[in-house]
Amino acid sequence: MKKTDIFKKLRSSGLRPTKQRVEIAKFLFDREKTFHFTVESLNKLLEKKTTSKFALATIYNTVHSFKNAGHLSEVEVKGNKTYFDTNVSNHHHFYDSETSQLIDIDAKEVVIQKIPKAPNGKKIKNVEVFINLKN
Template identity: 45%
Template sequence: MTAMERGTDWLVRGGLRPTRQRVALAALLVGDGENRHVTAESLFAACVSGDEKVSLATVYNTLRAFCDAGLMQEVVVDGSKSYFDTRMDDHPHFYWEDEARLTDAPAEELVIAHLPKAPDGTEIARVDVVIRLRRR
């Protein structure tokens, strides 16, 4: 299966129409079958280095559409820096401060013993765990 075919299948699974730009971005994200952590800027740079012409605004909008379709999840670091993760199961992340890079952390080593009770009328939707690392 080619990267474009894998990207198209991924879009269809999310209920999204496979436009030329969406397929090109999806192929970069999931075309090799591996999970990715990207920023809009890093995905845009990958497009620029390839043959696909898209604007940074289109990349942002498309990543949001992929998240809304349940194909990706957004991981916010520092309240302003967003990474987009193609791995959809609940899992923790390492944020490498010196490199501004996000990677998966081993979920089997994380134990959350207790969460606070959600306020009345609400429920906990998910818990994001980002473990910040820096070199000594």
């Protein structure tokens, strides 16, 4: 991903391309596979892989901005940490609780034949399938 693309991505979401955002965006989005992380793990990786220094609050701010802009999605995982995913398309997950590892499952890999209808005045927003793994 070119630097200008990152600028565009940020600008088009109303986010000023600051040094920090550009660097975090490059780290998050400039990769082949989707990437799952917590703020804590992202912080550690940024410390290791970049020369810049980021306040923890900035990482929280940035991740939330990216999430609100639709560039990141949040994954529901048991436990108290928030997991994020660079894959924002509709998809599913394997979860290995032994290693706390998430693996994406493409939407077309799961076919649901029957599903109950939404209660009372509600509608279905989306369906997420979570496959828990064991050894």
